[in-house]
Amino acid sequence: MNPGSWFCGADAATPALALAEPYHPRTMDVTDLLEGLNDAQREAVSAQDRALLVLAGAGSGKTRVLVHRIAWLLRVAGIAPWSILAVTFTNKAAGEMRARIEQLLGGPAGTLWAGTFHGIAHRLLRMHWKEAGLPQGFQILDSEDQQRVIKRVLKSLELDDSRYPPKQVSWFINSNKDEGRRPAALAGGDPAQRQMLRLYEEYEKACQRAGNVDFAELLLRTVELLGRDAQLLEHYRRRFRHILVDEFQDTNAVQYAFIRLLAGGSNGIMVVGDDDQSIYGWRGARIENILRFPNDFPGTRTVRLEQNYRSTNTILKAANAVIENNSERLGKTLWTDRGEGEPLKVYAAYNEHDEAQFVVENIRRFVDQSHARAECAILYRSNAQSRVFEEALLHARMPYRVYGGLRFYERQEIKDSLAYLKLLENRDEDASFDRVVNLPTRGIGQRTLDDVRGLARAQSISLWNASRALVDEKKLPVRAATALAGFLTLIDEMETAVRGLPLSEQVDHAIQASGLADMYAREKGERGEARLENLQELVNAARGFDSESAFAMAPEGEAPAEDISELAAFLAHAALEAGEGQAEEWEDCVQLMTLHSVKGLEFPLVFMCGMEDGLFPHQRSVEDGRGLEEERRLCYVGMTRAMQHLYLCYAETRRLYGSETIGMPSRFLREIPTELVEEIRPRVQVTRPLYSDRGTVNALRHPSAGSGLYEPPAIKLGARVKHPVFGEGTVLNSEGQGAQARVQVNFEKAGAKWLVLQFAKLEQA
DNA sequence: TCTATGGTGATTTTT
DNA sequence: TCACCATAGA
Numbered sequence: 001m002n003p004g005s006w007f008c009g010a011d012a013a014t015p016a017l018a019l020a021e022p023y024h025p026r027t028m029d030v031t032d033l034l035e036g037l038n039d040a041q042r043e044a045v046s047a048q049d050r051a052l053l054v055l056a057g058a059g060s061g062k063t064r065v066l067v068h069r070i071a072w073l074l075r076v077a078g079i080a081p082w083s084i085l086a087v088t089f090t091n092k093a094a095g096e097m098r099a100r101i102e103q104l105l106g107g108p109a110g111t112l113w114a115g116t117f118h119g120i121a122h123r124l125l126r127m128h129w130k131e132a133g134l135p136q137g138f139q140i141l142d143s144e145d146q147q148r149v150i151k152r153v154l155k156s157l158e159l160d161d162s163r164y165p166p167k168q169v170s171w172f173i174n175s176n177k178d179e180g181r182r183p184a185a186l187a188g189g190d191p192a193q194r195q196m197l198r199l200y201e202e203y204e205k206a207c208q209r210a211g212n213v214d215f216a217e218l219l220l221r222t223v224e225l226l227g228r229d230a231q232l233l234e235h236y237r238r239r240f241r242h243i244l245v246d247e248f249q250d251t252n253a254v255q256y257a258f259i260r261l262l263a264g265g266s267n268g269i270m271v272v273g274d275d276d277q278s279i280y281g282w283r284g285a286r287i288e289n290i291l292r293f294p295n296d297f298p299g300t301r302t303v304r305l306e307q308n309y310r311s312t313n314t315i316l317k318a319a320n321a322v323i324e325n326n327s328e329r330l331g332k333t334l335w336t337d338r339g340e341g342e343p344l345k346v347y348a349a350y351n352e353h354d355e356a357q358f359v360v361e362n363i364r365r366f367v368d369q370s371h372a373r374a375e376c377a378i379l380y381r382s383n384a385q386s387r388v389f390e391e392a393l394l395h396a397r398m399p400y401r402v403y404g405g406l407r408f409y410e411r412q413e414i415k416d417s418l419a420y421l422k423l424l425e426n427r428d429e430d431a432s433f434d435r436v437v438n439l440p441t442r443g444i445g446q447r448t449l450d451d452v453r454g455l456a457r458a459q460s461i462s463l464w465n466a467s468r469a470l471v472d473e474k475k476l477p478v479r480a481a482t483a484l485a486g487f488l489t490l491i492d493e494m495e496t497a498v499r500g501l502p503l504s505e506q507v508d509h510a511i512q513a514s515g516l517a518d519m520y521a522r523e524k525g526e527r528g529e530a531r532l533e534n535l536q537e538l539v540n541a542a543r544g545f546d547s548e549s550a551f552a553m554a555p556e557g558e559a560p561a562e563d564i565s566e567l568a569a570f571l572a573h574a575a576l577e578a579g580e581g582q583a584e585e586w587e588d589c590v591q592l593m594t595l596h597s598v599k600g601l602e603f604p605l606v607f608m609c610g611m612e613d614g615l616f617p618h619q620r621s622v623e624d625g626r627g628l629e630e631e632r633r634l635c636y637v638g639m640t641r642a643m644q645h646l647y648l649c650y651a652e653t654r655r656l657y658g659s660e661t662i663g664m665p666s667r668f669l670r671e672i673p674t675e676l677v678e679e680i681r682p683r684v685q686v687t688r689p690l691y692s693d694r695g696t697v698n699a700l701r702h703p704s705a706g707s708g709l710y711e712p713p714a715i716k717l718g719a720r721v722k723h724p725v726f727g728e729g730t731v732l733n734s735e736g737q738g739a740q741a742r743v744q745v746n747f748e749k750a751g752a753k754w755l756v757l758q759f760a761k762l763e764q765a
Numbered sequence: 766t767c768t769a770t771g772g773t774g775a776t777t778t779t780t
Numbered sequence: 781t782c783a784c785c786a787t788a789g790a
Contacts, residue, residue: 090779118780142780161786162773215780250779283778382776384782404778441766576780596777618776634777657775658781766790773785 030076033068037061044270044303045069046076051263051297052270053248053290057334058319058640059310059602062272066244067100069270070112073242074105081112083241085262088116089250091577093600097246113240117255118215119576121222125213126564126572128232132225135211137426137568140575144410145431146170146214152434153202156457164199172196173203177216178252178284180223209462210430219254226261237265248273248293252284260296269297275330276323279596279634281626290330308334308640310602312341315646318672319639325671326629334640341644343678346669349651352385352610356392358649359607363590364396366605366645373399377591377603379638381616385609386592393590403593408579413520413531414538418574420510424495425568428462437463440519443483448476452484464488490514503566504543511535545570595638606642608635611650612663635668648672662744721762726750 034042041061044054045068056062070086073079088094094114101109113120122140125132141149150166150173176186183201188194207213213221226233243263245251248271251259263269271293278287294300308316316334323329349355363376378389386402393400408414416439419432427433438444456466470476471485494513498506511517520531545566591603595616610616616635621627639646650665722728729747745762746752755762 116780122780140780143778218780280778282776384775445766578780594777615776620776630777655781769789770787771785772787773783775782775784 030072033072033076037064037068038307040303040305040307041065041068043301044305045072047301047303049299049301050266050268051293051300052268053293053300053302054270054272054305055290055302055330055332056272056274056305057308057332058274058277058637059308060305060334061307061309062274062305063097063100063246065305066246066270066272067097067104069244070101070109071104073268074112079242081110083239084112084244085120085240085242086112086114086244086246087120087259088114088246091116091119093246094119116576117251117258118218121218121258122572122576124222124225124236125218126568128225131229131232132221134213134221135426135428137429138211138213139422139426139429139432140218140572141207141212141214141431142410142575142578143170143215144415145212146173148434149206149210149212149431150199150203152430152453153199153206156453157199157202159195159199164195169196169199169203173200174214174216175284176200177214177220178254180220180254180257205460206430209460210428211426212429212431216254219258223254223257223261226258233261233264236262237267240267242268243270245269245271245273249275249278249287249290250280250285251289252286256286256289256292263297274332275328276326276332276633277599277637279599279630279637281630287328304332306332306334308336309338310643311336311640312339312644314341314343314676315639315642318344318646318676319636321673321676322632322639322668322671323636326632328626328629343676344672345645345647345680346677347647347649347680348665349649351653352388352651352655353392355609355649355651356388359389359609359647360392360396360398362607362647363398363605367398371604373588373590375604376607377593377598377601377605377641378607378609379593379595379598379641380609381595381618381634382610383594385615389592389609399587399589400592401587401589403591403597408534408537408541409574410578411531411534413516413534414574416516417507417511417514417535417538418571420491420494420514420516421507421567422571423464423491424498424506424510425565425571427464427491430456430463433463436514437467437487440515442486442515443479444487445480448480448484451476502543503545503570504539506567507542507570508539511539542570545573595634598641599637602641602643604643605645605647606638607647607649608638609649610654611648611666611669612654613666614661614663615654615656616666617668632668635666721745721764723747723755723763724761726753 030046034045037045038061041064044052044065054062054065056065066086070084073084074081086094086097088097094116098109098112098114101112101114115123125134125138129136129138147166147170150169151161154161154164154166154169176182183197183204186197186200189197207217226236240262243259245259250273259269259271271290273290275287275290278285281287294302311319311334313336316336320333347355347358349358359378363373366376367373380386380389383404390400390402409418416436419435422429422432423436437449451470452463452466455461455470456463459466459469461469467484467488471481471488474481476484490513494510497513498509501509517532517535520528520535522528523531595608613622617628617631621631648669650669651663653660653662655661720728721731723745726745726747727749729745729750731743731745743757743760743762744752744754
């Protein structure tokens, strides 16, 4: 096989794996490679079947299997590295995989393609921009850019953006693209739907005109391209004889279509995933892809990895018990031979401050036993919950790191600078034009821009061309024309000045010549300083940017189909890999993050906080069954992060959206077998016991001294009751003792109400 | 063109 | 409650 040719030889149908013509000498002995793996892992690594479905439980050595499989393909099966395509969801995962392969092989993995779906799609579109119907200088829109474009479309259609919130419009567009649906496939519907459709169409037109591609578009366009161009598809099928997909449960419809296209013919495919860890249904991930896989690839060998190398058996039993409540499962039970460990600890906090204090206190104790702070993770359902923990950690002078938040390439000043650079690459790129045409302010006002947009829309041309036309035709007031012409000249001159310079100097020049540097220098306070620093950091990033490795997509000897400028590669890198949220990773910090972002990580000590119904499971997910099951998987993900110690906390009261709310312990807590749990309740007031008399309102059993006259029957939370005025309802909550005992009842007609039990004439319904 | 103010609405995240 | 946005006014 000659890797240098575009099309490689004849494709002889192969029954199983294509093991012919070893590229590498088979340098590694099979036994070496399989050593230290358990039976299931071995089976997956060395399977000779064409299609492999690996159901990899949490902590079961999933990455290990993937990496060893690749090594096995390279060193035992003799597959050429450029014949292997490994796909992940995040850049981090792709980087880790590559690093571990190189570690295992003891050398560079060379031309092996390991990347994200989006990264790979982007490469293909760069190489085949013509066939894909894109301009050569097409630019990637991130979610923020996309919203801006949508806002502009809303304005141009004179639609009320409170009736069509840009967020909702982008959700509509993205979820349709994720499902592979173009506007043409969406005819009909009610007037509101039709309006959304119209927005989708107009948005597409705007993108096409400007040469913009959003994240979903990268994938959809690639799939459409491969689906329509049989020759191209055939080329890539021959190129990638072995495809491996990580986190397969997170694939959406288009991603799966992409995989199916490439893995057609006789190509080998291995997908690794865990249906129990599917937590991204809300962004289009389709668990069903796992179920479909064996049908789409007949003869699939399914391997289950159930032995866990991370947690104590107690933690696993608890997690298994929780996830068993889900109905839509392939079924899998984690086990370990590492011993039982200690029981889970459940803490009923007074309120969120008590919860935070409890967590911090326990971390302190743990750290005092000469553990690292970085071994501790505080997990919560929503980002807003981090604040209280941050305050408590700050107070305790304990270093911490919050995951999430703005990342480097998402910062305003960075995006401003990138917008100038994008305009250098592509003048028609309206999103960037819009962003910086008057930034820093250069006297181009709303009126002028309205004229520009009007003309652009009327003639279906870019903002750049519309501006040029208005300036040339002298249709603007002199002042406006001068200002606008000034901007056009600025960009043109910038391009000339920058030509031939090293990338970092190009970036630096753009920052200076645009006036952004001066503008941010004038901004007072720490904020301005930080922004200036970030601009400098951008120049540094450009200096360190290695387009070779970032864009090394051609296999040995095969030239890239198109020459891509360093700048273009850098801009794509900025869009596809937004960088880290926070620096100072090296410091030993307590780790704070959402349950979503903790997937894939592990910690000796884990706190799952805010375990209250309504918060977790989140109110908005409780209403439908599928949503609840996804929340339960999220709970499972959280629990299985813990190696040694797992704490679950809930607050009896919590300040939420400005008002004090009373919460019930999460239903997930009740799904954990009592014998695995140790309750910590140092508090006097015990209103909602978790296990003893499950759900019974304790307080009602002990009327306050002196009022021995009245003893209402115990009322269970969740019980159906009837009120003479309000009708039927469900008991949600309770507080107080004896004569003060009150219950909260959610009445079907009248809504939720607090009633003093002594006076309200409640009956069992 | 910048700042103040009021209305709104509030999961989860990567690319 | 609080943070974000849009718009109005100086």
